[in-house]
Amino acid sequence: MTLAFGAPPDVAGGRPPRRGATLRTVVIVDVLALAALAGWLYLALAHGAFWRTGPGLPEQDDPLEWPEVAAVVPARNEAAVLPETLPTLLAQEYPGAFRVVVVDDQSGDGTAETAGRLTGHVVSARDRPDGWAGKVWAMSEGVRAAGEPDYYLFTDADIAYAPGTVRRLVAEAVAGRRDLVSQMATLSVRTGWERVIVPAFVYFFAQLYPFRRVTRDGSRTAAAAGGCMLVRRAALEGAGGVAAIRGALIDDVAMGRLVKRAGGRCRLDLSRDVVSRRPYPRLADLWTMIVRSAYHQLRYSPALLAGTVLGLLLLYAVPPAATLAAAVAGPAPVALTAAALAWTIMTLTFVPMLRFYRLSPLRAVALPAIALMYAAMTVDSARRHRAGRGGAWKGRTTAAPSP
Incomplete structure (x- = not known):
């Protein structure tokens, strides 16, 4: 079977694909890709230049009297x-x-x-x-x-x-x-x-x-x-x-x-x-460091947890997934263009941080996979808090407050 948004009849099954379902799939992919692009355009252009790593503390004249x-x-x-x-x-x-x-x-x-x-x-x-x-x-x-x-x-x-x-x-x-x-x-x-x-x-x-x-x-x-x-x-x-x-x-x-x-x-x-x-x-050390406070940062809210995970998926998973799907599956110019542009913007915004840490900019392409790891850590943080093991650090735990 040829995998395409406008695929020919299924030779093995003898049945053509349902055109309505195919159109709906194309529309859904287009909408998700455009939403991800809109999100990245906002983040890159109007979100406080979060991706910039400078300038650091400015040089200042010495005060007349140094405080204690x-x-x-x-x-x-x-x-x-x-x-x-x-x-x-x-x-x-x-x-x-x-x-x-x-x-x-x-x-x-x-x-x-x-x-x-x-x-x-x-x-x-x-x-x-x-x-x-x-x-x-x-x-x-x-x-x-x-x-x-x-x-x-x-x-x-x-x-x-x-x-x-x-x-x-x-x-x-x-x-x-x-x-x-x-x-x-x-x-x-x-x-x-x-x-x-x-x-x-x-x-x-x-x-x-x-x-x-x-x-x-x-x-x-x-x-x-x-x-x-x-x-x-x-x-x-x-x-x-x-x-x-x-x-x-x-x-x-x-x-x-x-x-x-x-x-x-x-x-x-x-x-x-x-x-x-x-x-x-070890990965376990980093995982523990992050899950310790992730759910606390979401104020122990299941709604905020769900919104955060969905937001991460939209911003970080949709661009590469839609880019690859549109490129492989056939004519889908809207999804391909929007998703590829979103992935490009995402990648470029990560490059300054990699340079700050003196790492190869090529690592930026893998940011979607890293973001999915962070989504998993956030979910795990909620799971640990629900199990009474939240905020674990150096022998101490802090459970989520009772509803």
């Missing part, structure tokens, strides 16, 4: 990575008062002892109250121990800082009158699975929260990157303090929303000066 900064480092079972990262924070040549507070979040691997050998200021987190996410409680404990600096630098235990980074962050906060300056760390792409998953992870994050919209005053888009968040203390306290986001699994996005909704001015950029030293050698 306290870095808060929540650490749970981080003894292995702290020797790589904590010295880079302690070595920052900051002209003003600067101190580092490491919060040992009930670790069982000697994190407190390791941090104590590197810096004298280690705080043991008290028992976590009900309703608090683990990391947010550790952040709160760090704030309690840090006193009243002008700025808090919330950072993760796996984050390494290039020389002068804190100085540049503060200069931008002061000169730009920013209440929050956040840098998304460069993640590890050493292993094969990291090279597949990580650039797409950052790409999808930027698609959800276009960095230029986060930075734009008056925009409702708010987010931050939890590995590096410089927050003005007065702005944080005016917004309700860390307690206002006590239950947040995605603490960085919650912090960005908290500050911006209170009228604060924010900035978010990609950065090569802030680097994560945490490895994800």
Whole structure:
């Protein structure tokens, strides 16, 4: 049998195809391809240039007086990575008062002892109250121990800082009158699975929260990157303090929303000066990292879950599927043109992120397959939350709230 939208009679069966069904199939494929193209035209041209990876922090003049900064480092079972990262924070040549507070979040691997050998200021987190996410409680404990600096630098235990980074962050906060300056760390792409998953992870994050919209005053888009968040203390306290986001699994996005909704001015950029030293050698490690918070981000809503999966299928699966089907099956110029153009736009928007991670642009063609993996991770996140194993991270789980 010849596979074609206008196929000849089925010789084996002796029956011609149903013309009405064939026309409906063509129309459906055309509509899906055009819808996917419309979606990609919007994303590429009108969605905050989410696909751009620059420009990074601008050069700013030194402030007349350098404000006091306290870095808060929540650490749970981080003894292995702290020797790589904590010295880079302690070595920052900051002209003003600067101190580092490491919060040992009930670790069982000697994190407190390791941090104590590197810096004298280690705080043991008290028992976590009900309703608090683990990391947010550790952040709160760090704030309690840090006193009243002008700025808090919330950072993760796996984050390494290039020389002068804190100085540049503060200069931008002061000169730009920013209440929050956040840098998304460069993640590890050493292993094969990291090279597949990580650039797409950052790409999808930027698609959800276009960095230029986060930075734009008056925009409702708010987010931050939890590995590096410089927050003005007065702005944080005016917004309700860390307690206002006590239950947040995605603490960085919650912090960005908290500050911006209170009228604060924010900035978010990609950065090569802030680097994560945490490895994800196996697919299972990356899978766990993503499913931990995916369903939480959808507010535990089955409707949002269904909409997200359908949206991913429309944007990422339809263009290659319709392109290949139209090319193989025969005359379908509308579907072929629209789907191929949508796939091309999709591919081109992914190239800058691959270049940022110094990977081959040819990898961009495989983005639809990676997106399907993310759809599977999102569904798995919902499944785990429904099973009472949601938010699993370092021995802790956070179940979805009861309906």
